[in-house]
Amino acid sequence: MTMKSIYYHEHGGTPERRFAVNPEELLDFSVNISPLFPPLENRLLDTYALDRYPSVDGRGIIDFYAGRFQLHRSTILALNGATEGIYLLPRALGFRRMMVLSPTFYEYERAGRLAGAAIGFIRLTPDNGGFLLPRLEELAAMLEDADAFFAANPNNPTGTVVPPEIILALASRFPDKWFLVDEAFLQYSTNYHDTTLMNMVTAMKNIVVIQSLTKFYALPGLRLGALIAHPEVITRLLEYKEPWSVNTIAETVARELLACRAYETAVCDLVLSERGRITQALSDNRAIKLAGGAANFFLARWQGSANLDDLLNALLQQGIYVRDCRNFAGLEENYFRFAIRTPEENTRLLDVFQHLTEQSVDLSVS
Numbered sequence: 001m002t003m004k005s006i007y008y009h010e011h012g013g014t015p016e017r018r019f020a021v022n023p024e025e026l027l028d029f030s031v032n033i034s035p036l037f038p039p040l041e042n043r044l045l046d047t048y049a050l051d052r053y054p055s056v057d058g059r060g061i062i063d064f065y066a067g068r069f070q071l072h073r074s075t076i077l078a079l080n081g082a083t084e085g086i087y088l089l090p091r092a093l094g095f096r097r098m099m100v101l102s103p104t105f106y107e108y109e110r111a112g113r114l115a116g117a118a119i120g121f122i123r124l125t126p127d128n129g130g131f132l133l134p135r136l137e138e139l140a141a142m143l144e145d146a147d148a149f150f151a152a153n154p155n156n157p158t159g160t161v162v163p164p165e166i167i168l169a170l171a172s173r174f175p176d177k178w179f180l181v182d183e184a185f186l187q188y189s190t191n192y193h194d195t196t197l198m199n200m201v202t203a204m205k206n207i208v209v210i211q212s213l214t215k216f217y218a219l220p221g222l223r224l225g226a227l228i229a230h231p232e233v234i235t236r237l238l239e240y241k242e243p244w245s246v247n248t249i250a251e252t253v254a255r256e257l258l259a260c261r262a263y264e265t266a267v268c269d270l271v272l273s274e275r276g277r278i279t280q281a282l283s284d285n286r287a288i289k290l291a292g293g294a295a296n297f298f299l300a301r302w303q304g305s306a307n308l309d310d311l312l313n314a315l316l317q318q319g320i321y322v323r324d325c326r327n328f329a330g331l332e333e334n335y336f337r338f339a340i341r342t343p344e345e346n347t348r349l350l351d352v353f354q355h356l357t358e359q360s361v362d363l364s365v366s
Contacts, residue, residue: 026316027345029338030323032156032185032297034218034267035345038260040253056243060251065211065226067258074231075201077238080245081223082184082212083107089180089208089227090115090148092240098148101133101155101162103328105182108150120146123330124158130291131158131299136166140173152182154189157325157337158299159292164195171204184212185295187264188271198228205230215296216267217257222250271296274340281350287357297339299325304356308334311356318352 054060058078065076079085086107090098095117100108102121109119122142124131133139143149149170153162162181171179181197189195198209213224224246227237275293282288287304302311308326311334315322323337340346 026319026321027341027348028321029341029345029349030321031220032295032337032339033215033220034296035270035339035341036263036267037218038257038263040256052248054244054246054248054251058246058251060254061213061224061226061246064213064254064257065228069196069198071198071228072202072231075198075228075234077227077229077234077241078246079223079225079227080247080250081214082182082210082225084223084241084245085210085225085227086182087111087114088237088241089150089178089210090117092237093148093178095148095178097146098150099143099146100150101152103131103157103325103330104152105156106328108152108182112148112150117148121329124155124160125330126291126301131155131160133160133162133166136169139166139170143170143174143177146177148178148180150180150182152184153195154185154292154294156185156295157292157297157323157328157331157335159295159297159337161294164197167197167207168200168204171207175206178206178208180208180210182210182212184210184215185297187216188268188296189294190268190272201229201233202231205233208233213254213257216264217260219253222253224250224254270342271340274343274346277343278340278346278350282353285353285357288353297337299331299335299337302334302336306334308336311336314356315352320349320352 061078062073062076065071066073077085090112095112095115097118097120098112099120099122102123112119120142122134122139124133128134151162153164154160155162167179167181183196186192186196196209197207201207201209209228211226211228214220229237278298279290279293282290287302289301289303291299291301302308304311308324312322312324325331325335325337328335338349
């Protein structure tokens with residue numbers, strides 16, 4: 001195997017790969033997970049019955065989505081993280097040409113290509129209202145020759161909203177096309193129950209929602225996710241999905257999350273409050289221009305010098321790590337992303353931003 005044939009995942013939470021630093025020594029703003037941890041019980045490993053098989057269909061995750069969001073169990077497909085669903089959909093549904101946003105999470109594109117689909121791009125630019133979607137008619141024209149549209153709401157890394165009414169309008173206009181919406185970050189929004197499309201899948205067979213418990217419940221190590229779709233679509237997907245992909249610990253923890261309503265409120269309140277505080281604090285900052293902000297992270301552009309590395313290195317010297325976004329198409333011009341963390345941690349980041357702005361001498365980037 002040559003080096004060119006190896007796929008390296010460019011993930012925000014791997015500073016040790018690029019900078020050869022110990023991640024435990026860094027305040028990591030690059031990973032978009034909740035700054036709070038859910039109040040799960042401390043259990044010994046033998047409590048999880050590791051000597052027995054988990055359910056073949058990930059029943060613990062199905063129990064969570066059915067109980068928490070009152071979904072019919074026949075509409076839920078449990079996953080080993082949302083990524084399993086992202087790769088399953090193009091393979092099982094046989095996409096020929098799939099449209100994705102750009103910039104966005106790279107796995108959508110890669111999953112489509114591995115399944116043999118051609119990929120088209122809907123470009124999001126800072127000039128279009130700050131990485132907003134094109135208008136409905138423009139989108140419809142772009143989708144004419146495609147059989148699937150894959151989008152995230154809110155989009156990562158731009159943090160901008162994909163209006164659900166746009167997806168519904170397109171899905172109604174094109175009943176033979178698939179509309180796949182990744183809602184991994186939607187639970188951070190203030191009107192989550194009004195904007196999720198999970199409740200629309202029984203009425204519209206061509207809408208599939210990808211869900212994740214990783215981001216909102218701060219559980220990236222467990223890989224918990226689900227696809228929400230019409231029962232007939234779930235049946236079709238099961239013909240391609242591997243069994244036993246959800247382990248016993250993940251099933252047990254998913255059920256425990258049903259008792260975390262107070263936690264959910266605390267997370268949303270914290271993110272909403274800190275989102276406003278950070279926006280206000282950086283509103284007059286000459287060196288950092290914010291974009292997005294609909295989820296638990298911000299896309300930002302460094303304007304304090306000609307090279308983003310100046311910012312990244314200065315932050316590392318202060319023990320802080322953010323996500324370099326220059327490997328996303330359209331974000332090559334000094335864009336980076338940072339998550340919303342606890343108030344104390346956010347204050348530390350803002351203080352460093354302010355200091356670096358005061359030290360900046362080259363503000364020529366516009």
